[in-house]
Amino acid sequence: MTDQVSLNRAELSEPTYTADEMMTVAAARALRDGMTCFVGIGLPSAAANLARATHAPGLVLIYESGTIGAKPAELPLSIGDGLLAETADAVVSVPEIFNYWLQPGRIDVGFLGAAQIDKFGNINTTVIGGDYGNPRVRLPGAGGAPEIAASCREVIVVVRQSSRSFVERVDFITSVGYGSGPGDRQRLGLTGAGPKKIITDLGILEPDPVTLEFTLTGLYPGVSAAAARERTGWDLAVTAEPEIMAGPTPAELDALRSLSGGIPAPRSHE
């Protein structure tokens, strides 16, 4: 009862949270207790640590720095922060984390960010505009993402939505979602099932079961499907009755804010 009252109070006094906070909470809710999760830095790391601090205390966080089962009490700024190593069940070398842990498909879920993403969930974090060798914007590049996208049993992408970042066709395929559509992952030999959700600051997109095109299936309180379509660079399909997601609970917000004193801006892909 107490929880319900608190929730109602939070809803009444909206907006008590930012769009980024809602996005992070929604992403955290997508993780189940006991899962193993390969975590990218930035928003994905915030969401995974929020899940561990709330409904999924047994979530196993794996970072590409080789830390398995890291339990940071606050959000790391980088993927190789000392507190990840000091709180981990095991620390292994970087070749080992990719070869023995990620590649064989033993990780349940990969949690990725994106600079650009297309309707088949392909991700670009390499270059935007111009030519590859002479780009308008040089992004950081691949990091661990291509193999996270290929080999985790499933992938969740956490990214702010805009018509510039949600594009018909990415300028460079850094990490493969569904390629050009059904059958492509199998043809390419990618062992994981691919991206199951794109969680944005507006709502949630999921692949259409037949076409694999990402479709709006969920919206946060107060966000319209029209707004989501406007902030998408392709003709975004909307499911018949998009679910209206619950806003963050006070417990979720408290946990998130005490992790970080705010969410780290995912500026590393800008």
Added chain:
Amino acid sequence: MTDQVSLNRAELSEPTYTADEMMTVAAARALRDGMTCFVGIGLPSAAANLARATHAPGLVLIYESGTIGAKPAELPLSIGDGLLAETADAVVSVPEIFNYWLQPGRIDVGFLGAAQIDKFGNINTTVIGGDYGNPRVRLPGAGGAPEIAASCREVIVVVRQSSRSFVERVDFITSVGYGSGPGDRQRLGLTGAGPKKIITDLGILEPDPVTLEFTLTGLYPGVSAAAARERTGWDLAVTAEPEIMAGPTPAELDALRSLSGGIPAPRSHE
């Protein structure tokens, strides 16, 4: 002067040592201080540890159990004895010892035993007699030897000499010496230089510079070339003036005996 006197006294009172002791001393003398040495168990291990206890205190012993820089105070019975790990500079996994340490050719000398060896230094530790799948004698097999023989900068073989073990043609090539003669190692892509010495209980064989056929170049005190030829299964060539090796010094014998209380019989290949 004192050393010289001791040596003379030891020589006068022969036999103060066994043939196996002489062989082990001769093998130890083939190792130089500061070398890195990949050590097989049995006679090679005794010789390498003797070298470390006498003229080569900086000899780096590497065992296939992953122990790098092991400094056992007494001879290990097995390649994985606890004292190897406890005295090592580093202990690495078995895949790592072969892939990062042996394979790239960073080890100066490989020290091997043999059950059968032929005139080109090819070694058999697999089967003797009968057919491969139905042998007269099933030997232990390859272990680390094939890659030690392939990848160490050079190889020294320590083995008791007999017409049964020194054969025209080995029944099974487990580890390659010079194959069928000059050019074979290059053709096979073997990066190390191959066997430089076969040290036996009678003397020392070295490859002929042109034919690469192993030739008697050294004899222990009191051993004749005729005896060595008799205990060789091929028509053993003898160099013009075989060197007569010095017998063990008292210091060498003391060190050897205190390592082991005797030499371990290399029965693992019988």
Added chain:
Amino acid sequence: MAEIVSLAEAVEKAIHDGDAVAMEGFTHLIPFAAGHEVIRQRRRHLTLIRMTPDLIYDQLIGAGCARKLIFSWGGNPGVGSLHRFRDAVEHAWPTALEIEEHSHAGMANRYVAGASGLPFAVLRGYNGTDLYRQETLPASHGTAPTIKPITCPFTGETLTAVAAIRPDVAVIHAQRADRAGNVQFWGIAGVQKEAVLSSRRSVVTVEEVVDRLDPRPGDVVLPGWTVSYVAHVPGGAHPSYALGYTVRDNDYYVAWDAISRNREAFTRWLHERVYPAPAGQP
């Protein structure tokens, strides 16, 4: 997530007739007690995989548990032959034993490939050896080759590929586990991590179950979610050893020569020391 169970239950649940089983431990941490439990539960037609069969597989082979052996060095270290292994290969007693043999480097890389989810690994090895053509040799069992040439797509150089090992079950002995089934071992680490990570299921016997695994120099930690069953079996590596807990029983290795040399003496040993014994009492 690992279940902590008795050794009998772990073997019963994890290891079935006909399975490919890798019991690893490179001289150190050999899971003898688990091996004896497999003998007691009369498993048959196993494919036994191990770099160094050692006494543990000599015993399983002699007890008739094995159909095939995949290995790289089958001796009694520092002592001599594995007589039960030899008797099986030389005289098919108690039953014929198919063999697939490699070098240590090849076996280690086959496990690495298995642990890495790759169908093969690449090494410099086997060139010029008869290991390369074992399937084609007289009286061989003619199984599918597991060693083949492979060409570097950048340099054109020919290297050697070995097929991945993917056992049904890995069995290892470790110093410790915690109550969540996280496993920790240290000292000579062998290929145990690779064996567990390449296998569908795993059984780990441990010297101790503790509340918390404090870090140790040279330790390897296998998270509980990579392990199927943990059983508390102090001394479960005897006559091998667990660094910091037990020492290698070299006398046992020497004494095994006489026991194993003779079929009757071995059979008596089985009936006196294995079939009736509780777990962990070799």
Added chain:
Amino acid sequence: MAEIVSLAEAVEKAIHDGDAVAMEGFTHLIPFAAGHEVIRQRRRHLTLIRMTPDLIYDQLIGAGCARKLIFSWGGNPGVGSLHRFRDAVEHAWPTALEIEEHSHAGMANRYVAGASGLPFAVLRGYNGTDLYRQETLPASHGTAPTIKPITCPFTGETLTAVAAIRPDVAVIHAQRADRAGNVQFWGIAGVQKEAVLSSRRSVVTVEEVVDRLDPRPGDVVLPGWTVSYVAHVPGGAHPSYALGYTVRDNDYYVAWDAISRNREAFTRWLHERVYPAPAGQP
């Protein structure tokens, strides 16, 4: 066997114009002081190799030391862009920068191949990505491909081969060395072992030189005979860190954004903080 020398001497002897240099350290143990010494000694035409170029290569690139960059993730972790890297790629300032880019998994395996004396490594990766065809893309530098398909000789499956990395020099920072030049580091270990073992020469800066390296949990030990030069440079990883000695200077990483965003601010930083400074004072 490693020589213990000053940082200036180590860089002078080990790193030459035109060399391929791998300065490794995955967020942890990044050898900044050595990087600054390379800038001070005005090395030119280097091929810089590093999984995460990080601030250290942003600085070397901005200082004009590099001809080519081989990397897998070129951002300021948790902060944003590497502006000197971007300025070099986007506007060829201070000079054109050839790039060869990979995923982390690919780079890690390229080092593994180098350390293993193999010309290539195999992984599941790159399929379907544009990384695979980077040499053929418009305005690319068209260097030789380092990613190619390879077929499993056992299953027929197509996997990906990456070319080995064999740097001229590896540069790393470690917690400790002993007087014989044996090197020890612990915490996040990255690819430093592989970087050193794949390189012809190596420079290791350390927090401490001690009489004896007592074992530490999670430590990696590189024997002195695998290392060329050791230099005692306390704080030599700053603003990265050395677990147990220093903490990561996150504020520095944040502040770098403004310094590096502007060519003049960066040049001023170089002249004020690097060119005149003694080793280890960034």
